[in-house]
Amino acid sequence: MxxxxxxxxxxxxxxxxxxxxxxxxxxxxxxxxxxxxxxxxxxxxxxxxxxxxxxxxxxxxxxxxxxSFTLDEVADAIEVRGELEALAARQAAERGLAPALAAQLRAILAEAEAVAQEGFKELSNRSRWIDLNCAFHSGIVEGSANKALPPALDHICRVPLAGPRAIVFNRTVPDQGIAQLQAAHDDHVQILDAILNRQGQRAAALIREHAYRSGRNKRANFDALQQTAVWPALPGVALVRRAGNE
Amino acid sequence: MxxxxxxxxxxxxxxxxxxxxxxxxxxxxxxxxxxxxxxxxxxxxxxxxxxxxxxxxxxxxxxxxxxSFTLDEVADAIEVRGELEALAARQAAERGLAPALAAQLRAILAEAEAVAQEGFKELSNRSRWIDLNCAFHSGIVEGSANKALPPALDHICRVPLAGPRAIVFNRTVPDQGIAQLQAAHDDHVQILDAILNRQGQRAAALIREHAYRSGRNKRANFDALQQTAVWPALPGVALVRRAGNE
DNA sequence: CCGACAGTAATTGCATGCAAAATTATCCCA
DNA sequence: TGGGATAATTTTGCATGCAATTACTGTCGG
Missing domain, CATH: 1.10.10.10 (Winged helix-like DNA-binding domain superfamily/Winged helix DNA-binding domain)
Structure with missing residues (x-):
């Protein structure tokens, strides 16, 4: 230690x-x-x-x-995260990805595709999906080569449910949950495509929208999320209140 | 205490x-x-x-x-700040400013105008200008009503020279310094105008550009900044290195 | 002359102890 | 019985002290 x-x-x-x-x-x-x-x-x-x-x-x-955190605060934090990641995507596009990093991101998306094919019944698949999601997002940040972004994102991701680990595997309405995950994956594909084509504005807009939808999904799934035992458990969900004071 | x-x-x-x-x-x-x-x-x-x-x-x-911080890190931090303030401006425009806040921001700009008229020979005027600059920027953030933005901005502004207090009163080339301050003030006027007209994208773009220029000015003035005794002193300037390790 | 090693000094990591502040309980008096 | 002052207890705020790790220095052997 x-x-x-x-x-x-x-x-x-x-x-x-x-x-x-x-x-x-x-x-x-x-x-x-x-x-x-x-x-x-x-x-x-x-x-x-x-x-x-x-x-x-x-x-x-x-x-x-x-x-304690309100749902609104979580949504605000997600919006901030989206904006920071939009900057990351834009700068990554403008400055160009290092070939190794580009290959790595492509591999991440390919494996995510494979995992999605297998479905999310297995815990290991859900865990792996989360890891791949985090890897993709931090890969973009790495690609931006902006030294101020990692600490800023770390900071904002400390509000519960705001970070890329906070993925809701909605099992009360399975089809809807799967659809959301698939949509997120498609977003990733588009975002990487935009970055590789040096389309900074497009990449930024896509990732902003990606974050926005993520926030909306979390808000929509919140009740199911607190009631049903989703797993892996979302750290900090116990600190989030629907609304109210402090 | x-x-x-x-x-x-x-x-x-x-x-x-x-x-x-x-x-x-x-x-x-x-x-x-x-x-x-x-x-x-x-x-x-x-x-x-x-x-x-x-x-x-x-x-x-x-x-x-x-x-220690490199100039590049400072520039990165300023870019991040610009992006966060762009979000603030956009949300402020989308959600609309409370009348009291709008009046307050107008008053700030009016007083800044008056201070600029008097010039920056007096220390009190320079200090006042800095305060007004900070007040304007935090007013935008307040107008966004985004609860995650203030802590995020506080955090990024802790890197030396990144915050709105870090204004360079360049006295080696006075005319140039004044011109930069005037330009910043004009930016503020445009930004407030955009927000009041609910032009979120325009406001965001303007403030992004505002931050970008601020970063460029700081880089350009850096040498003069470390050598001459500018006052009020910029906290943390001693920690910034032109480039290099860690 | 250079490098490895040992002993010592300097410095950090952590626990305990005491004083001040706040909270809770008690008692007195209206 | 209820309200308020006061005493007892709890809890935090801070300082000191000891153990463990690290850095330094001088010596010995090659």
């Missing part, structure tokens, strides 16, 4: 994301320290890190509380 | 930004603790916060080092 702090921070992050503490409720230092088996000092460090993540809110002399 | 930690963090942030520690050099806990007159624990907390800011880099078991 790099250092204990990193480990502890990650543990606490997962605890919070899986809803171990009620959103809005106080997170006591001693409780966390005992649960994680470390000292209060280390706990405090980890909580400070999670405050920067936006998962915890600190109130002076009153400690930390779990933050 | 809210708590000592916030104070200490801000003090250390200013120290780092003004170049008190050589970029790339180690920042020792004890040295900082003594300089700030607090314990190592508190110092460590503050340094962790500055790591999240991106100002310090942590290496396990080796402590923190001051990060």
């Amino acid at each position: 790099a250092t204990q702090l990193d480990q502890i921070t990650q543990n606490l992050r997962e605890l919070v994301l899986e809803g171990a503490y009620e959103p809005g409720a106080a997170v006591r230092e001693v409780a966390v320290a005992e649960k994680l088996g470390v000292s209060r000092t280390l706990t405090r460090l980890a909580m400070a890190a999670l405050e920067q993540d936006g998962l915890l809110l600190r109130e002076p002399n009153r400690g930390f509380r779990v933050r | 809210a708590t000592q930690l916030d104070q200490i963090t801000q003090n250390l942030r200013e120290l780092v930004l003004e170049g008190a520690y050589e970029p790339g050099a180690a920042v020792r806990e004890v040295a900082v603790a003594e300089k700030l007159g607090v314990s190592r624990t508190l110092t460590r907390l503050a340094m962790a916060a500055l790591e999240q800011d991106g100002l310090l880099l942590r290496e396990p078991n080796r402590g923190f080092r001051v990060r």
Whole structure:
């Protein structure tokens, strides 16, 4: 392990994301320290890190509380992500993809196609699909060669359900779920095509629309998403509220 | 003071930004603790916060080092900021500005006009101009009503020279400097006009261009900027390198 | 003269302890 | 019985201390 702090921070992050503490409720230092088996000092460090993540809110002399997110905030975050990825796609198109990266992205899409053929009944296929989705999106970012984009995207993807890992495998209405995934894949194909043809504006518009639809789907699927046990579980879904305060 | 930690963090942030520690050099806990007159624990907390800011880099078991930025990274960050503000402008236009906010933005531009008339010989005028610039930009963001934008912009503006406070009053070539400021002001007028007329795409394009030019100006003025004592001082300029490693 | 090694100093990682602030409980009095 | 002041408890804020890791320096062998 790099250092204990990193480990502890990650543990606490997962605890919070899986809803171990009620959103809005106080997170006591001693409780966390005992649960994680470390000292209060280390706990405090980890909580400070999670405050920067936006998962915890600190109130002076009153400690930390779990933050909750509204569906609107999630949608806003997705829109921001779309805009950042649109910049990435545009710059990738303008500057041109390195041949190796282009090949890699093509391979990702080819494998995604294969996975989709097999369907999503298997957990392994769903996991693989998620990984491929993430790989594609970060590949675009890499292609932009913009050094400020990765941290900016990391930051925005910390709001629950906003990142490319947050894919909803809707099993209550399977056909609809599959159709959405297929549509997303088709988007990817078009986006890569635009980038390879150096069509910056087209790529940007496509990826913006891609993000927009993703946000709409998440909003539409939200109820099913919280009720049914979808798997792999979406981290942070426990922190999202339909609407309301803070 | 809210708590000592916030104070200490801000003090250390200013120290780092003004170049008190050589970029790339180690920042020792004890040295900082003594300089700030607090314990190592508190110092460590503050340094962790500055790591999240991106100002310090942590290496396990080796402590923190001051990060340095290249001009390219600054330019990338400005491009990202431009894209985020373009989203803000577009959404503000689409959703419509609240009348009070519209009036406020008009007032800001009117006062900026008045300040420009007086010229920038006075420090107070330069400071005021910076404040008005910031107010205009955050007004657009407020008008977007996008809850994910403020934190995203805060984050990107932490890279030195990337934020709207980082205005270069070029005094080596005064006429050129004034011309740039005037051009920026004209941009603002056009942007507000586009938003008020609900021209989302136009507003977005204008603000994108606005950011792009801002980045170009900073690059062009960089040498003058580091050599001459411009005032108000630009925080973090000491951390920017023309090019190179890390 | 150069490189490996050992011992020492310096520095970070983490836990514990004490003081201050906030929260909760208790008691007194109207 | 209810309201408010006050005392007790809990909880956070911060400092100090010890262990572990890393960096330094001088020495020895080749």
